[in-house]
Amino acid sequence: MGVTLLKKLSMAALAGSVLFAGTAAAETRITYKSAKTATSYYQMAVQIAEAVKTGTDGNIIMTVEESQGSVQNVMEAAVRPGNYVFTTPPALARLAKEGKGMFEDKQNPKFADIRALFPIPSLSMHFVVRADAGINSFDDLAGKTMLIGKGSFGAREGAKYLQLFGLEGKVKLADVELSNAGPALKNKQIDGFVTSGSFPAPNVIEAAAGSEVKILSLSDEQIAATKRTKLIIPKGTYAGVDEDISTTSLPVIAYTTTNMDDETAYTLTKTFWEQKGKMGSDNPWWNGVTTDMLNNITGQIHPGAVRYYKEAGIALPASAE
Incomplete structure (x- = not known):
């Protein structure tokens, strides 16, 4: 070379x-x-x-x-x-x-x-109920069967809110895994479930696809009582939910x-x-x-x-x- x-x-x-x-x-x-x-x-x-x-x-x-x-x-x-x-x-x-x-x-x-x-x-709270369960507010949860899960942030918050809103002992808590919330709602084993997640939450999407659902809004007074941050989930985020949802979040x-x-x-x-x-x-x-x-x-x-x-x-x- x-x-x-x-x-x-x-x-x-x-x-x-x-x-x-x-x-x-x-x-x-x-x-x-x-x-x-x-x-x-x-x-x-x-x-x-x-x-x-x-x-x-x-x-x-x-x-x-x-x-x-x-x-x-x-x-x-x-x-x-x-x-x-x-x-x-x-x-x-x-x-x-x-x-x-x-x-x-x-x-x-x-x-x-x-x-x-x-x-x-943010982690946003979702209180999801069957549209035919006659639940339009938190007061209507008395006597109903709800699934809140165990061990998660959403489960702890759900239990805290039931206590804050005077519903402790008045709501039947379902012994079902939160992963089965969609089918349990569709089969009317439960009237609703509580979950936390960044919206749109996959398990809420699944539930809304399988059943007609409502998502409960919290009043400003209720949000203040939780000491969490207010968050609005826009209407149309979930199938059949045509109103903005006022809820709480953990930033x-x-x-x-x-x-x-x-x-x-x-x-x-x-x-x-x-x-x-x-x-x-x-x-x-x-x-x-x-x-x-x-x-x-x-x-x-x-x-x-x-x-x-x-x-x-x-x-x-x-x-x-």
Whole structure:
């Protein structure tokens, strides 16, 4: 091989290695701690990861990790290095910073480094009843058979609401798995069921497809008594439900820490909002996410995310910066 040809090949190889190194350096990796793999929130995490990869032309790659719950997600924020993103209700992030509640004996100064990025679909309460069961309000649940499930957030909230609204002991609780709610409703084994999920919730879609259903609305007074956040499920979300549903929700926010640099937080937040419309066309629960939900954030927002919101002219809560 001639010296000239060898020199050209060497230069080409060097150029290729420089190009590869530049590409590798441009790629940012993020760990996204979500929920159990069988949940809708894990599906959402995968959808965000795909959207971010698409929206940044592969310059940001998110690895989704399973989680046992929001408390674990927050705990790991104190020890995880690099670009760690996790989901939790704002109340838990606040309790961690204050060293209260379940974090009272797990205090860590690094909880002060938690910063918000953007909201994701809230957990919304659904009180679903058969249209022919004669139930038009919570008072009408007395003497009826309801399925509230066991162990879940929805089951705990359902039991709490029955007590708050004077229905404890007046409603028959069905001993049926929540996964069988649709068939049980159709077969008139139950008059209704309680579930929580990001709307449109798959099990409510299934129930509305198999039976004529109503979804009970809560009054403003009832919502205030629950100490939860008000949420409106738009009419037409479920088959045969032609009125807006006023219910309660548990907001959920995607957080990171100050370990994430401003540019990454800016790009991640900007890409999320730019891709949200496409995500919503494929998975309708994203359509319920709006910039108004930023008001559910009680702590600071990451400066990189703040930069995006200011550029976009989006109002932020006073605690944001």
